[in-house]
Amino acid sequence: MHGALKSCLASALLALGTAGHAAGAEPAPVRILMNWFAQPDQAGYWQAQQDKLGRDAGIAIAVQQGGPRVQTIPQVASGQAEFGIANADDLLLARAKGAPVRAVLAHLDYVPYTLVYHRNPAVKSIGDLRDRTFAVNLGSAYWEWVRHHYRLDGARTIPVSGDLGLFRNDPAMVQQGYSLYLPARMQGAGLAVGQFTLASLGYRSYGVLFTTDEMIRTRPALVRATVAALRQGWRNYAANPAALRPLLTAMNGQISPALYDSSSRELIDTQLARDPARFGCMSAARWRELAAQLRSVKFLPAAFDEKTAFDGTLVPGCGT
Template identity: 85%
Template sequence: MLRFTRRACAAVLSSLAVHAAACAAPAAEPVPVRILLNWFAQPDQAGYWQAQQDKLGRDAGIAITVRQGGPRIQTIPQVASGQAEFGIANADDLLLARARGAPVRAVLAHLDHVPYTLVYHRNPAVKSIRDLRDRTFAVNLGSAYWEWLRHRYGLDGARSIPVSGDLSLFRNDPRMVQQGYSLYLPARMAQAGVAVQQVTLASLGYRSYGVLFTTDEMIRDRPALVRATVAAVRQGWRNYAANPAALRPLLTGLNQQIPPALYDSASRELIDTQLAGDPAKFGCMSAARWRELAAQLAAVKFLPAGFDAGSAFDRTLVPGCDS
């Protein structure tokens, strides 16, 4: 027969109580991670929405929440001021912000190039963008890409007006050129019965990444959280590319301007042109590409000569990227 002293019994009971308390303790709550987008929900942001929908990152202790953008959202100053941990932006805007002192850096490229395009009424006589130099361009006035295009292709004489969401001006003016995204604008024109052609900015040599960015402070002080977010977002883009239909109800529900047919056509183009490379390299950024873009901005006096493009990005947070 086993006998326990009073002290031994107390020790056993204390040990059991500790184990019971450990079993009853709730798991630590995941750390909230807010990602601020630069426009309303649409397929070129799909990997971020997919990461939220699939609850990616929970195993690493983070909970991703995506916030829609819009005309009043400015992701760079809002992330820099702590209103979100991460945001998305165009690489040229990030370079300009960095030059002005904003403490932000890109950590992943989700778009090899922002799919900007210039759409014009179909005309077989138009062989290059120089053939459009006497047209009216509806563009983001004063934007870096437009100033570079004018400088590079001799469009200084072209009339330019502010771009808007009202496509009736374009439909009614056969000599107008309209800025938009290649994923959406040509399809919308076709749906409206307007025959168009397009020339993409990437084909003209202006290739600004679409990037996920955060602050210098986050990279310095919370590198594990940044890496976990990058990993979750990369997986989100892979999941979307494997089955884009799974995200369709969410995005078309959030944005009525993207009906299912347009979502599907945009997804096909996005996957074929931006996501078709080596999945292991998704998100990687080239230092040479950043330098090229910085030189283009310097050519039109948007950046000072000799600006250090390397200050605007951190390539170490996506594993497997070559130097």
């Protein structure tokens, strides 16, 4: 199945290349801005760059590493990159404030946020943590929804940091992180932990590739070629994650080879082992669900139309 899909994609890319890219012409640079330092939840983008995907269609993918000072939505909206990645809830909020950005592909079926706590057999549900201290992104949409939906209003909140020492020294602390990395880091530091993932709690914000309305309107062939190349990048990574390990571990010292391997296994098993033909598809129902959750905590106005925040036509074979 994978070989047939790869062959079909190669044929599609070749057709795009012969139709829209003159032989011998320099490929058009396509800058893709990441929202954090290089790590496996971005892997398909780095894989597409490493494999030079899209050249036959006349594009040259150049991935740009993110970090704490990178804000992908305003930077892409202002033309500093052609594409960026973001969480779908952040994209909805930005769109509602007038940012001319739109999701074109979902590389993560859900952002792997999790709430990690000191393991305790008495903890059976998130409600059992309501008297703890939560280290989270203060004011973030997901946290406001969790706090409201699960009645955690009495919980003390502090800004999240990467300091595991705070967590180690406070048995009543709950810390936000990614399920791909934080529990493994804590276990590696000798801490016994449990977790509640945001997806298991019912908050499933896509991780998305986005661009501007203008790009979709004025350069649709480039957008489609980019989406096709990136889909293949994710498939290549899922088929052989070890091929990207040297690049990502060299770029990000916090991702050890062992952590790269364990997070890649989790990512592939939980999110990428879906129907490869539909990889990247977005559901209008899922966007409605997320928008309703944001409205429930007054993050979105009632009249906002979530359909303006995504274009589901750019990944072939997707229904709504």
